[in-house]
Amino acid sequence: xxxxxxxxxxxxxxxxxxxxxxxxxxxxxxxxxxxxxxxxxxxxxxxxxxxxxxxxxxxxxxxxxxxxxxxxxxxxxxxxxxxxxxxxxxxxxxxxxxxxxxxxxxxxxxxx
Amino acid sequence: xxxxxxxxxxxxxxxxxxxxxxxxxxxxxxxxxxxxxxxxxxxxxxxxxxxxxxxxxxxxxxxxxxxxxxxxxxxxxxxxxxxxxxxxxxxxxxxxxxxxxxxxxxxxxxxxxxxxxxxxxxxxxxxxxxxxxxxxxxxxxxxxxxxxxxxxxxxxxxxxxxxxxxxxxxxxxxxxxxxxxxxxxxxxxxxxxxxxxxxxxxxxxxxxxxxxxxxxxxxxxxxxxxxxxxxxxxxxxxxxxxxxxxxxxxxxxxxxxxxxxxxxxxxxxxxxxxxxxxxxxxxxxxxxxxxxxxxxxxxxxxxxxxxxxxxxxxxxxxxxxxxxxxxxxxxxxxxxxxxxxxxxxxxxxxxxxxxxxxxxxxxxxxxxxxxxxxxxxxxxxxxxxxxxxxxxxxxxxxxxxxxxxxxxxxxxxxxxxxxxxxxxxxxxxxxxxxxxxxxxx
Ligand SMILES: Nc1ncnc2c1ncn2[C@@H]1O[C@H](COP(=O)(O)OP(=O)(O)OP(=O)(O)O)[C@@H](O)[C@H]1O
Ligand SMILES: [Mg+2]
Numbered sequence: 318x319x320x321x322x323x324x325x326x327x328x329x330x331x332x333x334x335x336x337x338x339x340x341x342x343x344x345x346x347x348x349x350x351x352x353x354x355x356x357x358x359x360x361x362x363x364x365x366x367x368x369x370x371x372x373x374x375x376x377x378x379x380x381x382x383x384x385x386x387x388x389x390x391x392x393x394x395x396x397x398x399x400x401x402x403x404x405x406x407x408x409x410x411x412x413x414x415x416x417x418x419x420x421x422x423x424x425x426x427x428x429x
Numbered sequence: 430x431x432x433x434x435x436x437x438x439x440x441x442x443x444x445x446x447x448x449x450x451x452x453x454x455x456x457x458x459x460x461x462x463x464x465x466x467x468x469x470x471x472x473x474x475x476x477x478x479x480x481x482x483x484x485x486x487x488x489x490x491x492x493x494x495x496x497x498x499x500x501x502x503x504x505x506x507x508x509x510x511x512x513x514x515x516x517x518x519x520x521x522x523x524x525x526x527x528x529x530x531x532x533x534x535x536x537x538x539x540x541x542x543x544x545x546x547x548x549x550x551x552x553x554x555x556x557x558x559x560x561x562x563x564x565x566x567x568x569x570x571x572x573x574x575x576x577x578x579x580x581x582x583x584x585x586x587x588x589x590x591x592x593x594x595x596x597x598x599x600x601x602x603x604x605x606x607x608x609x610x611x612x613x614x615x616x617x618x619x620x621x622x623x624x625x626x627x628x629x630x631x632x633x634x635x636x637x638x639x640x641x642x643x644x645x646x647x648x649x650x651x652x653x654x655x656x657x658x659x660x661x662x663x664x665x666x667x668x669x670x671x672x673x674x675x676x677x678x679x680x681x682x683x684x685x686x687x688x689x690x691x692x693x694x695x696x697x698x699x700x701x702x703x704x705x706x707x708x709x710x711x712x713x714x715x716x717x718x719x720x721x722x723x724x725x726x727x728x729x730x731x732x733x734x735x736x737x738x739x740x741x742x743x744x745x746x747x748x749x750x751x752x753x754x755x756x757x758x759x760x761x762x763x764x765x766x767x768x769x770x771x772x773x774x775x776x777x778x779x780x781x782x783x784x785x786x787x788x789x790x791x792x793x794x795x796x797x798x799x800x801x802x803x804x805x806x807x808x809x810x811x812x813x814x815x816x817x818x819x820x821x822x823x824x825x826x827x828x829x830x831x832x833x834x835x836x837x838x839x840x841x842x843x844x845x846x847x848x849x850x851x852x853x854x855x856x857x858x859x860x861x862x863x864x865x866x867x868x869x870x
Contacts, residue, residue: 361637362692362697363638363700363702364739364742364743364755365695365739365742365743367696368637
């Protein structure tokens, strides 16, 4: 199994989520995140005092899927999250050893 | 003379409006500090309402408006408010309102003035030290200075006047307290910022305002209450009150714009904090001048105050003192600007009790008096505040520990937090009843 983590622009979340639902992805975790890539954040000025705000608000999506589904899920996220401007985000995947459904104790594929 | 119910009603209403300014100030300041110090910042204003109101009742009113004959302070002893139930105030002439209404109105000025100082020493002041400072400061600085400026003495039947404050009797024009309130508080703020020193991380770590909507609510309440402050100072429902009211409005509006224009050209963006700050700078500057200048003069004063104060708030970084919320840049600078501006723009066409400034053919006489008032109030307040602050610093200590300051003064001084953030809210130390049961979603 694979854990796919996507950091995207918050305003793209709804489209990405709909695309994933259409693909049949059964569940996901969404959280607010902040970070920066190559360009860093922005500046704010309060009574003439300038502050550099490095962290930019982002949304983090985490999805655990079967190995075979990983590529199509990644492709769907990349296609719907892209706006062709800087800060569109990153997607990465990693291998997962185990998943357990808490209510039933099912493990592995059955737990997805 | 019998009491005038219209005048009385206006002064009573204005009194309540001026009281509201201090909670308004608490919002204005509270929104500007970091989330971990919002309660302490607001508490410094609220506790001041408590302290000063009690001291006023005991001896403050007498010390400010009694008669010692010296011109430097009023009478020493009890205020004797109870004996003022049926009398009318004689302040350079008798006003047909209850003396108690006059006393309550003036009390609100005594309340907000020390509260203004608190913005300079945000995030780091021991509450007990603040309480002691405020108690002594109003006694030896505010009450006497209010006497200097606001006590026009007792007018006798033969027309003679006794017991006036030394600045009031010299013909200094300060309608609602540019000197006694704003320069006074601003000078004390500068002194305390120097005595207490900078906050941990000043000019290195971000200290952004944590709640700008709160700052705007505070500015709105100050603006509203200030009509009571300035127009109420006419002590009657009359043309002078109306002049003060319209001048207060237009000066504040112009100052708001002045500050925003500076920001647009200097920083690229006009900010809401700038709009709120500009409005307060305009309110400060028009305070002494509101009943002595024409409305066009008020627009000029306001616009200049907004622009000048927007530039002045940067000075603390240059000179390296941590006047945290710019009490110096707004109240001291705005107060001086307003007091001096009367020397140019004062005109007897709007108020026969006023005087003509330089631009109205009055020469330099008025300007000289105004400068004397500015310098003497600044010097007196700065020196006494610096000495008093230093004594407190070396006896009970003026600052909380560095650790308490970094983790947040709200928790250290009050065992409270301003905002409930869910996960970190902890659990009951002692539960009412047994363990909680039931469904969970
Ligand atoms: N190397 C990384 N490790 C972890 N998270 C990262 C990394 N790079 C970027 N992120 C996360 O992804 C978010 C978006 O990054 P962003 O799209 O700006 O990357 P970028 O490499 O700068 O690409 P672009 O040039 O398109 O802006 C960041 O705010 C951060 O949360
Ligand atoms: Mg980037």
